[in-house]
Amino acid sequence: MILDQLLLVLSPYLLLVCLIGTALGILWGAMPGLSTTMAMALLIGLSTGMTQNVAITFMLGVFTGSVFGGAISAVLINIPGTPDSVPTMIEGYPLAQRGEGGLVLGTAIAASFLGNWIGILLMIGFIPLILKIALSFRSLEMCLLALWGIAISGTMAAGKRPLKGWMSGWIGLLVSFVGVDAIHGVPRYAFGFNALDDGISYIPVLIGLFGLAEVLRVLPKTTSTSIPANVGRVIPPMRALWKYSRAAVRSGLIGTIVGAIPGAGANVAAFLSYDIGRRRASPAERAKWGKGSYEAIVCAEVANNANIGGSLLPTLTLGIPGSAAAAAFLAALELKNVVVGPMIQIEHPGLIYYIYWALIIANFLMYGAAIMLVKPCIKLFSLPQTLLMPIILLVCTLGAYAVSLSYLDVYIMLVAGLVGYLLRRFGFPLAPMVLAVILGPVADENFRRALVVLHDKSLSAILTDHPIGILLFIIVIYTFYDGIFRRRT
Amino acid sequence: MSSDKENALIEQAKQKLAGGFQGEEDIEGASTPQKDLVSSAVVAAIAIAAMVLAWKMPDPGRTVFTHPGLLPFITGMTLFAMAIGLAVRALREGGANNLRSVVARPANRDEREYKRRSWILIALVIALIVAIDIVTFRIRIPIGNFEFKLSSFECVSIPIVTVIFRLFWGRSWLRCLLVATVAAMVLAAAFRWGFKIPMPGVD
Numbered sequence A: 001m002i003l004d005q006l007l008l009v010l011s012p013y014l015l016l017v018c019l020i021g022t023a024l025g026i027l028w029g030a031m032p033g034l035s036t037t038m039a040m041a042l043l044i045g046l047s048t049g050m051t052q053n054v055a056i057t058f059m060l061g062v063f064t065g066s067v068f069g070g071a072i073s074a075v076l077i078n079i080p081g082t083p084d085s086v087p088t089m090i091e092g093y094p095l096a097q098r099g100e101g102g103l104v105l106g107t108a109i110a111a112s113f114l115g116n117w118i119g120i121l122l123m124i125g126f127i128p129l130i131l132k133i134a135l136s137f138r139s140l141e142m143c144l145l146a147l148w149g150i151a152i153s154g155t156m157a158a159g160k161r162p163l164k165g166w167m168s169g170w171i172g173l174l175v176s177f178v179g180v181d182a183i184h185g186v187p188r189y190a191f192g193f194n195a196l197d198d199g200i201s202y203i204p205v206l207i208g209l210f211g212l213a214e215v216l217r218v219l220p221k222t223t224s225t226s227i228p229a230n231v232g233r234v235i236p237p238m239r240a241l242w243k244y245s246r247a248a249v250r251s252g253l254i255g256t257i258v259g260a261i262p263g264a265g266a267n268v269a270a271f272l273s274y275d276i277g278r279r280r281a282s283p284a285e286r287a288k289w290g291k292g293s294y295e296a297i298v299c300a301e302v303a304n305n306a307n308i309g310g311s312l313l314p315t316l317t318l319g320i321p322g323s324a325a326a327a328a329f330l331a332a333l334e335l336k337n338v339v340v341g342p343m344i345q346i347e348h349p350g351l352i353y354y355i356y357w358a359l360i361i362a363n364f365l366m367y368g369a370a371i372m373l374v375k376p377c378i379k380l381f382s383l384p385q386t387l388l389m390p391i392i393l394l395v396c397t398l399g400a401y402a403v404s405l406s407y408l409d410v411y412i413m414l415v416a417g418l419v420g421y422l423l424r425r426f427g428f429p430l431a432p433m434v435l436a437v438i439l440g441p442v443a444d445e446n447f448r449r450a451l452v453v454l455h456d457k458s459l460s461a462i463l464t465d466h467p468i469g470i471l472l473f474i475i476v477i478y479t480f481y482d483g484i485f486r487r488r489t
Numbered sequence B: 001m002s003s004d005k006e007n008a009l010i011e012q013a014k015q016k017l018a019g020g021f022q023g024e025e026d027i028e029g030a031s032t033p034q035k036d037l038v039s040s041a042v043v044a045a046i047a048i049a050a051m052v053l054a055w056k057m058p059d060p061g062r063t064v065f066t067h068p069g070l071l072p073f074i075t076g077m078t079l080f081a082m083a084i085g086l087a088v089r090a091l092r093e094g095g096a097n098n099l100r101s102v103v104a105r106p107a108n109r110d111e112r113e114y115k116r117r118s119w120i121l122i123a124l125v126i127a128l129i130v131a132i133d134i135v136t137f138r139i140r141i142p143i144g145n146f147e148f149k150l151s152s153f154e155c156v157s158i159p160i161v162t163v164i165f166r167l168f169w170g171r172s173w174l175r176c177l178l179v180a181t182v183a184a185m186v187l188a189a190a191f192r193w194g195f196k197i198p199m200p201g202v203d
Helices: A002-009 A010-028 A035-048 A053-079 A085-135 A139-158 A162-176 A202-218 A238-243 A245-260 A264-281 A294-318 A324-335 A351-380 A385-404 A407-427 A431-454 A459-465 A467-485 B002-017 B031-058 B070-092 B110-134 B154-169 B171-193
Strands: B138-143 B144-153
Touching: A002 A010, A002 A053, A002 A351, A010 A035, A010 A053, A010 A351, A035 A053, A035 A162, A035 A202, A035 A324, A035 A385, A035 A467, A053 A085, A053 A294, A053 A324, A053 A351, A085 A238, A085 A245, A085 A264, A085 A294, A085 A351, A085 B002, A139 A162, A139 A294, A139 A407, A139 A431, A139 A467, A162 A431, A162 A467, A162 B031, A202 A324, A202 A385, A202 A407, A202 A431, A202 B110, A238 A245, A245 A294, A264 A294, A264 B002, A264 B154, A324 A431, A385 A407, A385 B154, A385 B171, A407 B070, A407 B110, A431 B070, A459 A467, B031 B070, B110 B154, B144 B154, B154 B171
Parallel strands: none
Antiparallel strands: B138 B144
């Protein structure tokens, strides 16, 4: 079955789709202001017209390409294409000014390639283990897992202000309750609108929060175009990378673990890995940090790319997206009637292997496309955001409509975009809200089912029957305790 | 970009990194205690409304454990507690002072301009989305075996996106119209023929 899936991915058409996705991802990521999440959110609508394998291959190509793409503008024009490229900007731009732009980008490409490998291998290694544990999950465990996903997402997305992250998540939970209740068929928060009886799909919410809200935030800004530094020849220095192998492996592990935590994506991974890398660097190397250090670039780029594999780990095994971009991937899978979670291997045999191979192929193609696309990217920098954003607005509109050919979804996207814009203006993160809209129905249904099953059981029976549930309960409580009482430094 | 500005950007990024744990989304600096106080009041109102509506939900079941409003009520209650927590922190940080700053005209000229442009954009986006829904017609022109289709999507989005381009991109009307036309037509064609997705309204 594993080889069958490899042969499927290696078909010329899917290889071409993967290459196009990766190249588009690199170009997208390189454009300042266009994030990986935005690319993935816009792609959901487009993927409705694709077959399952094409949609998966294309989205994974874009995911892989866009995470690396951010490094190009960070190094060449001192503007991070994606937020996770800020450490690469700090270190790469001064080196590019010294005429080492080609070497810096080569290092970033090699580090991204390695980071992807670490993420993919750890994902492949851990998925069977997590699936095995997840198969034993019952209502209590599923409910607590969903609640923990929303809570930790709030903590990770909001940084020093977890309360705002949780509030964003809880508002998302309320949105997820809209529609006919799954147990009794009672309409909830529908205000008499029959159209809301089916509930609010999270896909237009996702497009609104990460597509439209970004357009509203970025387009009114007055921006100036920058002149890129001289790039030189781009050759990934694989031998030089060997020198930083310890830092690379450590950063890969950090990136993957952070990716597996819901709400924490490439941004947290890159910053954390950069910070730990600086503390662990030799005194001679540490002196270079902040002024142009290749080791620092390796740390940041390996971590943000390893994050891709990490974020897909809980997405595929538990149905809990590891990041907002992974949530968009989950949405695209749902449009193809693929329900991810503990049953994925049983309900969709072979799919997981297809995803492994598609990621591996995308990584190889990213390596080649990145070398080829650095120079064309420089031309892209002269394209102003004011030219791209109105076009993205049209893509958001059509994308939201395409999901179920209902204009109600476009209005939901509009409201989500306006709410997202306001929330960002008031300092609330958006990822917890999306996660809550996705996980809300899981939490609600399993919460009530667990209460019915457990209400007449003794405490000792619950403790012995649900050890994982009890552990998850402690983790949920600790997540809130940690966010409220522990000062983050 | 000038060298000073470039260095300032790098220094700003370094300071952020030195500030400790960074969340996935950069929300630091987006808020003030005054904004927090206002948002806590709005969220508290939403939470109360959610609790009241959850309480009023009919319960066809025999036990409270399956009540359709149970988790919505608990969610509303905890959201209310969080809003109180945010309000208390905002008050401690001086959020009650100068509360009008939330709605006041920004002192900075750039911020004023950003705010003005934001409002115009929001109005145009709402107009675009409502107009695509309201205006429903189609034009079909057979050209040999091929049928050229023009739906309300193209007819509505071209003029509105032209205005958006003109206001934010700042090029000539003709250039804006050309780009808007090409963008709308290419996107409509990609969805209609590439992805086999009909356009909104009558297609």
